Amino acid sequence: MPYSAHDDRNLPLEKFESMLKTNDVYFFDTEDFQEIIHHYLDSGKIALAKKAIKIGLGQHPGSSELKLLQVEVLVFENRFDQAEALLEEVEMIEVSNEEIFIQKANIHSKQDNHHKAIECLQIALTMAEEKADINSLMGMEYLFLDDYEAAKDAFVRCLEEDHLDYAALYNVIYCFEFLEDFDGAISFLNDYLNHNPYCEVAWHQLGKQFMSKKMYKEALASFDFAIYSDDTFIGAYLEKGRVLEKLKKHNEAIENYEITLTLDDPTSYAYLRIGICHDHLGNDELAKKYFYRTVHEDPLLDKGWLAITDFYFKKQNYQKALYYINKAINIDSENVRYWKRCARINELLHFYEEADMAYQKTIELGNYELKTWLSWSDVLLKMGEYESAIHCLHQALEFYPEHSDLEYRLAGMYYMISDSIKGDYHLKNALKQNYDDHDTIEVLFPAVFKRPTVKKLISSFRNV
Template sequence: MEEEFYFDFSDDAQRSVERYEEMIRNQDQYFFDAQAFENIIDYYIEKNDPVKALQVIEYALNQHPYAAVFLVKQAQLLFVTDQTERAFLALQKAEMLEASEAEIYILRGNIYNSLERYSEALDNFQKALEFAETTDEILLQIAYVYQNMLDYESAIVYIKQSLEQNMENKDGLYELAFCYDILDKQEESIQFYQEYIDNDPYSYAAWYNLANSYHKLDLFEKAIDAYDYAILIKDNFASAYYNKGNALVQLDRFAEAIEVYKQTFEYEKPNADTYCAIGECYEKLERMDEARSYYKKSVKMDPKMADAWFGIGVTLNFEERFFESLHFYKKAIELDGENPDFWFAIADAYYKLGQIEQSVEAYYKVLEYNPVDVEAWLDFSTVLYEQGKLLEASETIADAIKNNPDAAELYYRMVAYLFALGEKNDALLYLETALATDPDKHYILFEYLPQLQENGSILEVINRYLK
């Protein structure tokens, strides 16, 4: 559920606003104390009317010229309305009136941060730390500056300081996770959240971030346990359900994942991502009608959901409805034209429909976007081989080997093609390399060209390696 934020204006505040509006209508001058002016300004800020709020500040400053609070509010509104120079001037005046007001330096720090003037931002936040009663938010602001400077190590130091002062700060916990993630320091992240949970076992945000770190290290069982704790503490935590579903998918526990994904709908409106994820689970379970119905819900909700368009194509392909699947693969490619999986599927569909030229073009795309897909190289070379293009098939595998020098399958396939081309000596050289790379896979050779099982020179080389 999204929380709604609103000011609960007291009767006094409401009366102040009515009196102020009456004064404007009558083109008169009424006196308001400083608190009343603050209430009126906040009322207009809440109504998202910075122009009227600035107007009130002019009146307030006329009646209370030494109240720095109005200059700070003025600076804030000038900054929001892109009048940065004037905002700086207002803060300068405020500082002359009340140099120990932390808000002045916090706001100035934020403005400098937005202008990418980071060292000036840091100077101001440091000054704010001297004057502020509570500093956890300021420490977090300093961390944001370091993040903008791409200095995530320093950001972590300040986020931790902030959390030491305020264990409840969920923003800090999420920002910390973000920094650890960027630095790819999941182990440190896990250690931090475990220690944090020892101090505060009921922090659902800490359990959730701990789970995400486990997830990134492929420790899916541990991740699921930690998501469960987060859900136990906060039972309407939709993101935890969704990520738990993702972890279950990684363990091929598709039926359980579906149930968990569906639980998110109790706590937040269904969205295209979740529908698509459920569709993928049904697809993995080969329940294609249900998969298709969820993929359709996904694209209905978000027509730009390329994965869901693709999913519909996959379900049709499974039912050997290749021509229909093409339509949906093409929709996916329109939205995400560099996705090698989409091109692979379309290459395969064209091949099955006997449209070899289109299939070959699509294979070129797959390999352009993902040259380390060994399966795609093998399939592509097979298409060429079946067209009687033996030389092209062998050249394709040569390219494949350049991109994947450790893939034994490619060397074994090359042996088959070279024998078919009558280049026996080269074939035997490749066979040596294949056996040196992975001797256990030599059966691939005979699967592809069974007649080679009778070939004495091949058997001789294989036996030499298998002894």
Template structure:
């Protein structure tokens, strides 16, 4: 038996002889005759070597010898498409269709030319027409081509329709199964996806991708328990499907089952390359479980892989804040703010820390920065006004309440604050008038407002309201 190297040597020898025959033929030497199939091999060789001019020259000679060869005309059209000669390519493809109208490459190359010429509607009509004539694998290929056309022109609902039709014809088509998972999430057609994948599972119950897609569709509808069940079936079939572990972890986070989420997220780290999002998710779980030391441990691991370390420094800072370790929180926030000064959430947390540490004027500066960055957000204005109230800068607080009401389109919460400031200034009757106005505007805000006043504010000032 010949070994592979000997076989390769023989193929190389045959190709060299064929190329020499071609050169002789092209030069008019020796009266050589080259068969149509041999021309195709020569053209394919030049294409493989990326010698496209030589390939085009060879196909020109070949079509002169075999003017009625559909396959050679198709090859020539393909080479012309690469040179952006779209109209010439279309003319050749029309000729080729006369000789062989059942060649799928004619339709695919015509589609490419139409798209290059921005004739999307013609590309769609051509492919729809072709779908009437082809069956089996050819029809599947055309449906994928049609899906790509719809994708290019952002008709995403029809991309989903094409993939759905593919799976109805070929339930175990891996490419379609992978793609439809993305497009289900993108288009929000989760209910259809559930129905489709249940049918696929009925036909091919050991199809792990179908089980995974079913889980993803349930997850898209926030049916997390059902999603977990579907992912578990996928893992029974393929225990190394890391994306199933990842999605189960996410589902458990949504269910606030943080310990279970950690178990599955750690499995992702065992099966795949470490990712910052997984470390961050585990850190988030520990944070929710109030294990702030471990939360920081995983946030720091994430920071080694994530270029946006400012965000993770903020996450670490927040764990210190929850532990009332305000000096450590400030240190982490300093790092975050050096990298990204214009992040309102960084400044608002820093302002809170400064308040807790008794640095009221510094806190005011940070809260002022928040309202500068997000003037239409009530959060920054509320923090600033609370801070001014605590510092007993009542006149300034009143001015900022006016600004807040203007910028937030008269949110009732600031009318409550106006009442508070009036009372602090000893204007009890005016305070009650504003309080009544606030209660009429939004009575539900009072409870939140009262609870939102931090312990370092003088709550006794509210005794008039009891």
């Protein structure tokens, strides 16, 4: 049955969608159109929002509210010139409408002109009765400018108007944390809690600040208050579990993690932490059980695969460790931590070609730690790939110039390929930098160390 424009039993959205289906024409007031358009914008249905704006302006051509919604869509589509022209048209009619300046700020923000955006928002503040949303927008603009002090002040003003604006609360704490002002965050949260003593979010954030300062007993009390304020607050149980781990109370930590499994769908993070706790307690079978559950729940969680791998690695069961790290690599071949583990395990199993490939992949993925270069060159040495090892070590010197560990290895490699001139050069460099580590030559290159010329060169630096 077609909707009547006077049928008050039906919501504006239902009437509008019925009109689109039947091609009937119904009349809506501007508030109805605003409700409809906001619904489509919030749902990401831009085409329908545009259609509603077009029909709305056809029925209410002078509506500033609908024109401002049209501006919002134009800005979303990066059609800034048209948006600005329409804003000028609206401003001629309504000079004191804060939404005009909010949209101007939006345009400037999308063009990375954040200072101008802030100027517009400051004008909007002078016109608005409710200022919380504008302060929130201003806070975000300051964040774009990396001005965390000003951003923090803006979000604090949001909370002054609406103390339950948890997004603003999180942003205030984010600013404190970025500024590494943990004491300031604690002071702010304590003051906030004096006025809002049952705010579980604030207690939770306070606990995290105490955690950052390694004040574990205070953190534990904060998370307990968060749970007291809301006994279904999963985040508080998880954080409490982490504190209990720090305090070596692994059985109590497990109890808190297990509570989260009853409150909602199990999370891989909870399984992982339970597994780690059992590992610390020496409950090997339970540790394995929960590590397996971790990767089953979320195969993309690298910490799960690393936990299983490290579990077997510590047991010196390198074959099983290799099996699981290879499974992890098959899922995510760009994870540098997987390749580092893979390289080390293959090396311990004397699978030097596989270790060589894994170390090379580790470097390709941007891991330039000294230990990685040294381990890779040592594998190449065991393979007898002296030229490749020399190339590897010269690459490493670009990141760690004048490092004796690299110089000693380069000296040994050059001696191995009978290039005594370069061998002497790098051995002298190494001895100048760190004479005490000259036993590196003896350990890695025993045949080279026995050479009289090498012994003589090392002895000549003994008292230098």
